[in-house]
Amino acid sequence: MAAPTASLTYRPRHAVDPTFALVWAKTRARRDGVDWWTTVTPQGPATVAFRVHRDGVRADAWGPGTDWALTRLPALLGRDDDIDGFRPHDPVVAALIDRFGAIRIGATSRWYEAVLTTAIGQRVVTADAATSRRRLTRRGPPEAAGPLEHLPRPAQRLSMTDHDLLRRGIERSRARVLRVAATYADRLERLDALPSGEAVAWMQRLPGIGPWTAGIAAGVAGGDPDAVPVGDLHLPRMITTALSGEAGDDARMLELLEPYAGHRGRVVRLVKLAGGGRDHRPLPFRSDISRI
Secondary structure (H helix, E strand, C coil): CCCCEEEEEEEECCCCCCCHHHHCCEEEEEEECCCEEEEEEEEEEEEEEEEEEEEEEEEEEEECCCHHHHHHHHCCCCCCCCCCCCCCCHHHHHHHHHHHHHCCCCCCCCCCHHHHHHHHHCCCCHHHHHHHHHHHEEEHHHCCCCCCCCCCHHHHHHHHHHCCCCCCCHHHHHHHHHHHHHHHHHHHHHHCCCCHHHHHHHHHHCCCHHHHHHHHHHCCCCCCCCCCCCCCCHHHHHHHHHHHHHCCCCCHHHHHHHCCCCHHHHHHHHHHHHHCCCCCCCCCHHHHHHHH
């Protein structure tokens, strides 16, 4: 790759785990120990590579959207997430916090991208959704090239026909939701100015966007630690089994999560981390040493 357009070192005052912070973000991936994030900013495409070290996060960025993307890096890694008041109310969550820590949730501030990538996953298995997303992405300009390609801009999506999307494995019902997201892209990007609950309610007024899509988008773009994607095929069983020992539905999941109001999405992510079989802690930074 060419030399970065710009670089910086971010020294947070909290522990950082990109996998946890961006667990539902489909525009982020890890390659050979490096975390990559692609986005189309108001200034154009950007590709960011960041590595977490004990003394900070080193970020390199490429493309015309570099300045915007690097400015967002602290929020992307959870700077604005408030973990005050997050306390375990049962032994299961206490054990998860002891194992993983009360890791912070990041916010991409890219609502159109969050809705688009989530809508692609409606009513299909994860592997099929990943294939469709990969077929939908496009290589960015040479100055923003990297291992991840970029999602289509709203105008590019609107220029695609249903047949174009069907060739990418996206049938007509999901194609309509993608068209809705592109049509309202400008309005979606302004959701950052609203409280999360209002943003979720507004998204659900759009055709084809329900609590599942809106909940994931709020967690990804808005970094809402309370966002729970209701209507998922597998999540209720996973959460209820973890917290009670018995499989249940959405209503039971929400009942068990109620003591964690304000942090329900954080508990969901902790359970998903444990279910994934990963066993690690975020790196403590020097400013955190006194709190270890």
